[in-house]
Amino acid sequence: MIRIILTGCNGFMGQVLTDMIAADPDTEVAAGIDIAPDAAIRSYPVYASPADCSEEADVMIDFSNFRAVDGLLDYCRERNLPLVLCTTGLTPETIAKVKETSASVAILRSANMSVGINLLMKAVAEAAKLLAPKGYDMEIVERHHHRKLDAPSGTAVSLAESMNEALGNEYHFVYDRSQRHEKRDPKEIGISAVRGGNIVGEHEIIFAGQDEVIEFKHTAYSRAIFAKGALEAAKYLAGKPAGLYDMSDVIG
Secondary structure (H helix, E strand, C coil), X not given: CEEEEEECCCCHHHHHHHHHHHXXXXXXXXXXXXXXXXXXXXXXXXXXXXXXXXXXXXEEEECCCXXXXXXXXXXXXXXXXXXXXXXXXXXXXXXXXXXXXXXXXXXXXXXXXXXXXXXXXXHHHHHHHHHHHHCCEEEEEEEECCCCCCCCCHHHHHHHHHHHHHCCCCCEEECCXXXXXXXXXXXXXXXXXXXXXXXXXXXXXXXXXXXXXEEEEEEECCCHHHHHHHHHHHHHHCCCCCEEECHHHHHC
């Protein structure tokens, strides 16, 4: 039985994970951590701060807020507790701390826990290697609900990074052209963000060439796909040695 500490347990993703873990015979929630610990009645104890949580566990899953991540990293390092880090919008300083902490404890960080998105990252990297040298322009358009705070999405940036890495990191990212009056730089990857309604998540990758356009697209119809991926990641990470992992390790 894999025992899980679930941070952000009273948020939407935390609620989905609570039900999903309860239905899985191989996992259980040992404790929850949430800024509003009394927001819901749970079958497990919920604490406002990780400092108050003393339950034994095999792994932590975090769907909280970027402001809480530094404290969670300290907590996991002190307890040698593997961490599945699903929170997005991290600052460069926190990302650096994630890498530093992974020298002491296993951390799996992914901007998107969907298996489909992680397969897509591999596909667009291969496409970029073939198409970019032939002069195809590369653009990413992401669409999310109007409650999403960060833009562009961490997934859009990760897709762009996977493409750029495949091309020797010779490209740069452009997020806004409103103040530019010049021809598109062939060495750029454009990233555009749309916010509206209750769109769960859409990511479209465009390779625009002379007289043809090739498009890759992923659409999430429910946030349950992210919870499912996070749970699979937790099962994978429990018991793993220190290091920085991602979803490509989980899906193989």
